[in-house]
Amino acid sequence: FLFLKQILKRATTSNRNLPPSPRRLPVIGNLHQLSLHPHRSLRNLSHRYGPLMLLHFGRVPILVVSSADIAHDVMKTHDLKFANRPKTKAVDIIMNGGRDIGFSSYGEYWRQMKSLCSIHLLSKKMVRSFENIREEEIVAMMEKLEKAISSSLPVNLSESLLNMTNNVICRIAMGRKYSLEENPMDFATLLRTMMELLGAFPFGDYIRGLAWIYKIRGLDRKMEEVSRTFMEFLEGVLQEHVDEGEKKETFDFVDMLLQIQRDKTNGFELDRSDIRLIMLDIFVAGMITTYTTLDWAMMRLIRHPECMKKLQDEIQTYSRHKLYVSEEQVESMKYLKAVIKEVLRLHPPGPLLVPRQLSEDVKLKGYDIAAGTQVLINAWAIHQDTTTWGPDAEEFKPDRHLDQPLDFSGQDFKFIPFGSGRRLCPGIGFAMALIEVTLANLVNRFNWKVETRPLGDDDQYYLAEATGIEVCRKFPLFVFPSLASSTL
């Protein structure tokens, strides 16, 4: 019977019209063709095999999409079928089997969790109400930078940006700062480790016989440790809110989640571990992405003085030499928005978005794709497609967005840093509000220089990418700020 089943399976598979595939090796499939930066190796493969490729990571079929046209088919035409997320061991351990928003299966639980965040934290009205918090934290960061000017030592701007983003997010979501400096655990390193674990290609999941590698390399232990440390921290935050109870003067997002848990609003059962996972998503999905966009933006502007100058001129036209550039003033700054778009085009924090999984068979461009196939959308490759962006697609040229204003909220598939469709990022407005006003103020208040690197390997150094599901700059950005004459 088994023999008959094998023959039948082979016959049906061979009748299928499958997308082009690079040659694969026994057992590992195409895993040997990936580098530490999968978005880059997959783009190189797509140049040979086309914008729709079927790879195999071990035994698991992986569909790789590298064109705007096919991204449209996946995230618009067939969005519902592609709305699931695959589960890996890292997701199992760190996200409690995908009980958070980003990795949860498509369905009622996901819908409820996402709409909770969208309404009570990320809506336009809520984002606007956090303006004071953004201003206070940006001013505090700038005061520290100003103090640092008197010493002739370089400042670690990446660290300042991470601290500021963390302070803003903690104050908004949890009611107070849980600053990186005051925290006994090394928050930044922990988050980076978590990014790496969630983004690492899970060999043990793809090749069952290799699951022991997780144990030998200590990955199981690392995942459990990272998860435990974070959960203990978040449980402490929840308990603090419960203990303060009636005495608390403010009402923040955590209070709101605890209230929903108590009152079972809309018949929606939320337990304490679900609340911790929503909070974790805000750190994983919200904090690193926002910080890393600012970090790439400052690096690009400092290394393109002509863009920096143009931006400073624009900001001064609207801010009229004020010390703090307000959010209302930022609203009108077209070049600032073009700079941020260019940064998100060249450095989308999630270059392969977040993986999806097909829930039923589908035909794409005449090819048969089977249910269960995992899907990687190479946004980074789509953003560098020369047919859309021209022969200078790899260069940093913010002006291109002035002539060709593409929307990035999931409507235009040539530019998808936030994904699209049902799984579209709900934090676009939240992230953009902080990125725009931070950048405007840093550029308005200071002039910037970076150290000249002795070996002259500037591009390799400044453009180097770390590994992980969200791609940060590999090395911190050390800078020498000085006060801009216009604000003296």
Ligand code: HEM
């Ligand atoms: C520059 C900043 C950001 C970028 C580039 C970004 C990008 C993304 C991307 C690419 C996805 C996957 C979309 C898809 O699968 O189609 C995503 C999902 C998500 N993002 Fe963001 N994001 C950013 C900021 C934020 C912020 C500030 C928050 C919340 C505070 C947030 C919360 C989420 C959540 C909860 C999801 C999961 C959505 C789902 O699976 O339904 N993101 N984001």
